[in-house]
Amino acid sequence: xxxxxxxxxxxxxxxxxxxxxxxxxxxxxxxxxxxxxxxxxxxxxxxxxxxxxxxxxxxxxxxxxxxxxxxxxxxxxxxxxxxxxxxxxxxxxxxxxxxxxxxx
Numbered sequence: 001x002x003x004x005x006x007x008x009x010x011x012x013x014x015x016x017x018x019x020x021x022x023x024x025x026x027x028x029x030x031x032x033x034x035x036x037x038x039x040x041x042x043x044x045x046x047x048x049x050x051x052x053x054x055x056x057x058x059x060x061x062x063x064x065x066x067x068x069x070x071x072x073x074x075x076x077x078x079x080x081x082x083x084x085x086x087x088x089x090x091x092x093x094x095x096x097x098x099x100x101x102x103x104x
Contacts, residue, residue: 028056042066044079
């Protein structure tokens with residue numbers, strides 16, 4: 001019995017040594033209590049004209065940026081929010097990287 005199971009055991013142990021771990025990183029956090037800090041720049045209105053950090057997901061108007069328009073039908077201002085986030089900071093040579101967007 002042991003002689004028949006030994007090749008199977010060796011196969012399982014050796015295949016574990018060759019497998020690669022999948023690493024998942026949520027770039028925008030998972031909810032309001034688990035956010036990621038992104039670089040943020042607002043082009044006009046309150047706190048505009050400088051790069052700063054803002055939690056994502058969030059609403060930049062509620063964070064004090066731009067012209068407060070949240071909840072209004074008519075647009076009061078024409079500012080833009082620019083976000084940037086560096087997420088591949090380590091060596092990735094020879095690895096596959098997949099970006100999955102579930103909503104934009």
